[in-house]
Amino acid sequence: MSHGHSHTHTHGHGHSHEDGHDHSYVNTPLKALAIAATVTGVIFFAELIGGLVSGSLALLSDAMHMLSDAAGLIIALLAAVVGNKAASSKATYGYRRVEVLAALFNAVAVTLVVVFIVVQAVRRLGSDYEIDTGMMLVVALIGLVANAISAWALSSQQ
Template sequence: MQNQSMTGKRFFAVTLLNVLITVVEIIGGLISGSLALLSDAFHNLGDSFSIILGYVASVISGKPETSRRTYGYRRAEILAALVNATFLIVVSVFLIIEAVKRLNHPTHINGGIMLTVAVIGFVANLVSALLLHSGSHDNLNVKATYLHILSDALSSVAVILGGLILTFVNVSWLDPLLTIAVAVYIAYEACPIIMQTLKILMQSAPNLDYEAIARDLKDLKGVNDVHHIHAWMIDEHRIIFSAHLNCDDLPLSQIEPIYGEVENLLHDKYGICHVTIQAECHRGSDEQLFNTPGDKKNMGSDASFKK
């Protein structure tokens, strides 16, 4: 409980720092005329939003299962990640459009103010990273935020370099070019998150070796065949699996130990956390591994996994 409290305090401190960075960079960007600084500000705003939304979602996802939510509320974190990543994409598109306009109609940039504010943002991001560093080794949520904060520090470095150059040389195209680079980097970070969240929400099959699973299950004593497999993910960590097994004609008291072996095998070797098995004697023995509506008969020996 003490570790959770400490993590919560550090997340709160990191959130405050990100809000502070955002405010300072927005003010500095408006005063200096630097679009790159404003893009970095929106990046940090996205981080603040992500931390707050992620914390709220983690609290909701910890609620127990109910008759209305039999798998609980774990996908609250997936929805939060989708909303946050989509927000970052929208911001990136907006920044690129504004940067292109700025390339066509260049404005004077105050390099000194841009440099000063970028340095403040860089230092604040480093402090945030240090606050989360100790918890990044044993907590995936903290680790993800820690790595994101480090990436913010790297984007601040680009703005610092731009501020240094603009302090001594008036290069009108440099600021919008940096803005486009930061925006593309933000989108690059956000796109895989969107793809992964959509994959989970669409209940796409996780990346498992299903042929190996079928072989391992059939190697268990009493299991003759495997068919009608389904697998999906509740969130990025929890895999749900169901299958029909053709077993020897045994009493239920002898089938139950087979269930235990199946659950242990799938959990220990494939990281599957929830397993539902339907035992059958001959029913479905001519079906394929993955049930296709309208074609339950034959997909070839590789698909049916007969012994």
């Protein structure tokens, strides 16, 4: 409901906290990254356990995918925090370069996950491997819901 005036509240009053550090980098997008990283990390463990118990390479593959997503989100979170540091005599352009290095690290991690998945899939070719599809479906649905929650948390900050 619009009343013709803004209801925004900011904390741009420039005081320092008891610990002497500026905590202005702890903004809503960073909180969304933290939420998504936490949800993704929990689902990684659920899919890893579900994949090992059920024998599902699909769940193990998705667990590895969730691990790379969680790592990517954590790296993005850390890079955003470091990247928000102001320029100094040692870093005259600031710390934004950390975000590029974080993206490179994440790309290498995803590549390693893909290699793992391909190796496991090739090893199973032609073998008679039993899979508990009921457990696999339940864990996969939980993963789908978690991905939806993470996507919502991240997209609501744009």
